[in-house]
Amino acid sequence: MVLAPDAQVFALNGLQPGTELASTEMGIIPVLNSLEQISPVVCDRALA
16 A cells, blocks of 8 residues: 555554554554553654
C-alpha cells in the first residue's frame, strides 16, 4: 500500500509496548485511551 506524502497514520488503542521509538520515527500518531498508555519515551521525543 502506498500512502500520500501528507497522509497521517493513527494507531487506534495506543501503541504496543516496545514499539514506541519505531512508531515515533515513522510518524505514527497513537490514539490513547488512558494516561497509563503515555510512554516516557514518546514524551521525551516530543519535547526534543
